[in-house]
C-alpha cells in the first residue's frame with residue numbers, strides 16, 4: 604500500500620508550489636506526478652495530435668493507470684491533478700482503492716488565480732476561471748487550504764495530517 608497526497612485545485616491555485624514545499628519538508632521520499640512534467644519536458648504535446656479531443660480520454664486513462672502503477676509498486680506519491688472531466692474521480696477511486704489517500708483541496712480566490720495566470724504567461728488565459736467555477740463541486744476533501752496562505756504553513760498542515768493509520772479519505776466518498 605502506498606500513500607497518495609492528492610493536491611487538487613484550479614490551474615494556478617498553487618499545487619506545484621505546495622508539492623515542492625512538501626517534498627522539501629517531508630523528510631521522506633515522495634514521487635511527484637503531474638501532467639505538467641510530461642508537457643514541460645515535451646514528452647506530451649496536445650498540439651501535435653490531429654484530433655486531441657478524440658485522443659484525450661486515452662491520454663488521461665493512461666496517466667491515471669500510471670499513477671496507480673507507481674502506487675501499486677510501493678511508491679508514495681504527491682499527485683497534482685485537476686478532476687475536470689466526468690468519470691475521472693470514479694476511475695481513480697477504483698485504481699487507488701487499496702491505497703491511503705489524503706485529498707487536499709486548494710481554494711484560491713478567482714482574482715488571485717487570474718492575476719497569477721496573467722503573470723505566468725504560459726497558461727491559456729481563462730483556464731483558471733473555467734476551473735474555478737466547477738472544480739471543487741461535490742468533492743469531500745480531507746484538508747482544505749487557502750491557496751493564498753503561506754506555502755510553508757500549508758505544507759505544515761498537510762504533513763501534520765499524515766497520521767498513521769490515515770482515516771479513509773473523503774476522496775472515496
Ligand SMILES: Nc1ncnc2c1ncn2[C@@H]1O[C@H](COP(=O)(O)OP(=O)(O)OP(=O)(O)O)[C@@H](O)[C@H]1O
Pocket residue numbers: 612613614615616617618619620621639719723726750751752753754
Ligand atoms: N501560496 C502562494 N502565495 C502566493 N503565490 C503563490 C502561492 N502558491 C503559488 N503561487 C504562485 O502562483 C503561480 C501558480 O502556482 P502553481 O504553479 O503552484 O499553480 P498550479 O496549481 O500548479 O498551476 P497549474 O495547474 O496551472 O500547473 C506561481 O507563479 C506561484 O509562484
